[in-house]
Amino acid sequence: MNIKEVIKPAAILFVICVAVSAALAGTNLLTADRIARAAAQKAEESRMVVLPEAEAFQEKEGEDGTHYIGLSKEAPEGVVVGYVFETESKGYGGTVKVMTGINTEGNITGVIVLSHSETPGLGANAEKETFRDQYQQPVANLTGGIQVVKFQAPAEGEIQAMTGATITSTAVTNAVNLAIEQYQNAYASEGGN
Numbered sequence: 001m002n003i004k005e006v007i008k009p010a011a012i013l014f015v016i017c018v019a020v021s022a023a024l025a026g027t028n029l030l031t032a033d034r035i036a037r038a039a040a041q042k043a044e045e046s047r048m049v050v051l052p053e054a055e056a057f058q059e060k061e062g063e064d065g066t067h068y069i070g071l072s073k074e075a076p077e078g079v080v081v082g083y084v085f086e087t088e089s090k091g092y093g094g095t096v097k098v099m100t101g102i103n104t105e106g107n108i109t110g111v112i113v114l115s116h117s118e119t120p121g122l123g124a125n126a127e128k129e130t131f132r133d134q135y136q137q138p139v140a141n142l143t144g145g146i147q148v149v150k151f152q153a154p155a156e157g158e159i160q161a162m163t164g165a166t167i168t169s170t171a172v173t174n175a176v177n178l179a180i181e182q183y184q185n186a187y188a189s190e191g192g193n
Contacts, residue, residue: 050101050110091171100179145177
């Protein structure tokens with residue numbers, strides 16, 4: 001075998017790889033800002049869904065991490081109407097990230113599953129509104145957090161597990177319970193504000 005027969009194709013492949021890598025890096029550089037803006041807009045829209053009374057949000061660094069304060073447009077600075085927490089828990093297929101809104105009266109106003117790797121058709125049902133709406137309840141009496149129940153009608157402080165996806169139901173609930181804990185640590189002693 002001749003060394004020229006090996007080096008020439010290897011050099012051509014190297015040049016092609018460098019050109020493709022440069023094109024990908026350039027595309028990433030050109031679209032990075034647009035992708036970041038789209039992600040920020042989606043996060044803002046999700047905050048509006050879980051805390052619909054809010055018209056604007058202010059980021060706040062707390063002891064348990066970053067959360068958002070929801071403001072109405074009343075008064076020059078706005079009136080606090082609630083809080084939004086992003087938490088995560090281990091599910092069946094990986095990490096389940098959840099956003100939870102809690103108003104100043106201490107009621108969960110909404111829950112959104114931001115990302116997950118759960119089984120399509122089972123655990124992915126956590127995204128359905130019928131499942132997420134179960135979390136809309138007061139947090140004041142939830143000293144142990146929300147509990148997952150199977151085979152019975154849920155009472156206050158409980159949610160019905162999804163059929164065939166108890167691990168995912170528990171993961172979402174654990175993430176919501178982390179949000180409740182963060183809310184109680186930061187605001188419950190102040191009466192919500």
